[in-house]
Amino acid sequence: MRKIVYPVIMALGLYAPFMSVAQTTLHIDISNPRTDISSTMWGVFFEDINYGADGGLYAEMIKNRSFEFPQPLMGWKAFGNVSVKTDGPFGRNPHYVTLGAASHPHKHTGLENEGFFGVSFKQGETYRFSLYARAAAGSTGNLRVELADPATDSSDAIEASGKIVVESSEWKKYSITLTPEETVNNGVLRLFLEKPDNTAIDVEHISLFPVETWNNHENGLRKDLVRALYDLHPAVFRFPGGCIVEGTEMSDRYQWKNTVGPVENRPTIPNRWQYTFPHRLAPDYYQSGGLGFYEYFLLSEEIGAEPLPVLNVGMVCQYQNSADAHAAIDSLRPFIDDALDLIEFANGDTTTEWGSIRADMGHPAPFNLKYIAIGNEQWGAEYAEHLRPFVNELRASHPEIAIIGSAGPSPDGEEFDRLWNDMSKLKVDLVDEHYYKDEKWFLDNSTRYDSYSRKRPKVFAGEYACHVKGHEYNNYEGALAEAAFMTGLERNADVVRMATYAPLFANKNSWQWRPDLIWFDNFNVMTTDSYEVQRLFATNAGSHTLPLTISRDVGTGLVYNDSIYASAVVDKPTSTIIVKIVNVSDKNIPVTISLDNLSRKEIKDIQGTVMTQSSSITDGSLKTASLNPLNLTMDKIIKKGKLREMTLNCNARSFTVLKLRY
Ligand code: AHR
Secondary structure: OEEEEEEOOOOOOOOOOOOEOOEEEEEEEOOOOOOEOOOOOEEEEOOOOOOOOEOOOEOOOOOOOOOOOOOOOOOEEEEOOEEEEOOOOOOOOOOEEEEOOOOOOOOOOEEEEOEOOEEEEOOOOOEEEEEEEEEOOOOOEEEEEEEEOOOOOOOOOEEEEEEEEEOOOOOEEEEEEEOOOOOEEEEEEEEEEOOOOOOOEEEEEEEEEEOOOHHHOOOOEOHHHHHHHHHHOOOEEEEOOOHHHHOOOHHHOOOHHHHOOOHHHOOOEEOHHHOOOHHHOOOOOEEOOOOOHHHHHHHHHHHOOEEEEEEOOOOOOOOOOOHHHOOOHHHOHHHHHHHHHHHHHHHOOOOOHHHHHHHHOOOOOOOOOOEEEEOOOOOOHHHHHHHHHHHHHHHHHOOOOEEEEEOOOOOOOHHHHHHHHHHHHHOOOEEEEEEEEOHHHHHHHHHHHHHOOOOOOEEEEEEEEEOOOOOOOOOHHHHHHHHHHHHHHHHOOOOEEEEEEOOOEEEOOEOOOOOOOEEEOOOOEEEOHHHHHHHHHHOOOOOEEOOEEEEEEEOOOOEOOOOEEEEEEEEHHHOEEEEEEEEOOOOOEEEEEEEEOOOOOOOOEEEEEEEEEOOOOOEOEOOOEEEEEOOOOHHHHOEOOEOOEEEEEEOOOEEEEEEEEO
16 A cells, blocks of 8 residues: 655645545644644624625614615605605704694604514514604604504504603604514504694604613614624624725715714715625615724624724725726825724724724723724725825834735736735735635635745735535535635634635625625524534634644545545643544545654543534525534543544544544
8 A cells, every 4th residue: 555645735635536545644743833823813704785784783673764865765654744854963964854743633644664674573572762853842742653563464563652752842862662562573663643732743863773782782783693793703803894895986985984973973875785786786775884883893892803994095996986986196195094093093092082982982991903904805006006105104103003905806816916016015914815716716725825925914814705606505515615725724824814704694685695604684693504614713723733744545445536624723722732624525534633743741631523414404505514523432542541643534525623632
C-alpha cells in the first residue's frame, strides 16, 4: 500500500478523482499552536432586505405608522371623514391624519392598519399601543382602539379594545396596553372616533409593539429573532448593508444620522429592495429608521458581538448608476464627517455633541467601536479615489479604528485584483470579499487562502453563502459546502480575521434574496442547515490554529472524489483541542486523527457533535440537518492511558466537531 502525504490544502482526492482510498489520516501537531484566531472570527451580516428590519427584527407592528409613504394612506384603510395633512409636529415626518367628525350618528370615522402581512397577535400577550394626538381647542375627544380579526366567523371579531381620551389641543403622546382574547395571525388594528362625542382628532405616529421585546426595550426588537441571533454567538455584527448603504440614488442611501434621536422624527425612506428585482417587487417596502444605529449598537452589545458599521463612501450603487451620480471628490466633506461623527456617537464621552445624543438615548457608556467599513460593493479607480480622503482623515484622528475597504462584488477577476492592489496601497486594515457561489466554487475555494499573501491587508469575508445549483432555498448540500469552505478560513485565521454569512434574515411572506440564514413569519422562526454550521463554528472557535496535514493510504477499495475537509484549533483558555471534519461524499469514510507531539498531556474528556442530514425530512425543507453527539468511548480511544491516535467513521455527507479536553 502506497502512502501519500499531502498538506491539508489539497483536500482529499482533489487531484485524483478516480483514485481509491482506504484510509485518511489527519496529523495534528498539538505542540505547535500557530496563529491566534481573531476574537471576531465568526459573525453575521444584517441588512434590511427580505423585510429583515421593518416587518422583521424591528418589532413595530404598524406599517406606515407616520403616513410618510408616497401614498400617505398605504397600508391603511380609511373610513368616514379622514383627511391627510402635512404640518405635523415632527418636521422630518410632516404628515398626519385628521379624523373628522362623522356626518351622521350612524356613521364612523376611523382608520384600519393591515400590519406587515397582517397584524398578528397572541392570546394573553400584552401589546403597547401608542400615538400622538390632539383635539380641537376647547374640546375633548375619544378614540377607540381595537385589535380585530376580520376573517373570523364568530360574531365577536374584536379580540382586544381600549379607549383613549384626548383632552389637549397640543400634540401629546398617549399610550394604552391591549391583551387579546384570541390568537390571530392576519388581524388588523382599528382606530376610530368614539360615539357619542364624535369630536375631530388629529393623529400621528400610530404604533403597536409587543410589550415583551428583547430585553423589553420600548422601541424594541422581536425577542424570538434576537434569541436566534444570540444563540449563534456571533462575534461581529455587520450593519446596515449591503446595497442599502449605497442607495439607488444618493437621496435614498442609508444615512445613519437620520436614524438616531426620537423615533418619531426619523425620516422614512424607500427600501431599495422594493424594486431591485422586477420579479420580486415589494411596493410597500420602506425603511422607517426605527431600527437605527443606536439600536444596532445596542443589539451588538447585547448579543456579545463587535459592532461593524458600513458607511457610504460618496458613491451610489454602481449596478444602477453611471459615474456622474457619485459625489465629486471635492464634495466628500459631509460623508467624511459622517464617519468621524459616527465614531464620536459610538465612543465619544457624554460632553461631545454626538456622545451626548447617545447618552440621551439611554447609553452614556461608550459602545467601544473598533471597526468601520467605508463603501460596500464599490469598484473602479473611483473607489480608491473616494476612499483615500476617508483613510487619511481617519488615520490622523482615529488611529485606533480599523478601516475596512471593499474588494467589490466578485471574488476574482481583473477588477478584484485591481481593488486588492488599491486597498493594499491605501493600507486599509481589512479587505471585504463577497462570494455568492455554487457548491463547486465553495469546495474548490476551501484552499483559497492557503496561498494568500501574508503581507497585504487582512481578509474580511463580509458576505458569503453557497447557492446550490438548481436549489433556491437553503439546503443541506449548501450548508456542507459552506462548512468545508469555512475549514479553509479557519486554517488561515492568520489572514482571515472575520467572516459574516449573508443575508441573515428573510420573511417567508415576502423576500428578495435567498438563501438566507434565518427565515421567519410573524409568529415563527425557522433556522436553516447553514445556521447550524455557523453556530457550530462560532461556538467552537478556539483561540489558536493548529498545524494540520492529511495523509492517505491509497488502496483498491471505494472510489472517493474530493471528500474530506478539515481544520484544527486549540482553545487555550479551556485547554481543548477542536477538530472539524467535513465529509462531502456520499460514503462513510474512516478518518484517523493522529495527535502528533502529544507529549505527556492527558486527554481528560472527549466530546463530539456530528451533523448529518435527517432522512425523515425531504429536501426543500428549510432545515434538514440533525445534530447528534458522537458516540465515543474513552476506553476504546485511549491506549495505555494516553491518547495518540483515534479513528472516526465519518458519516457520509457529515460535519463533525470533535473536542478533546486535555
Ligand atoms: O446580501 C445581499 C446583497 O448582496 C447585499 O446587499 C450586497 O452587498 C450584495 O450584492
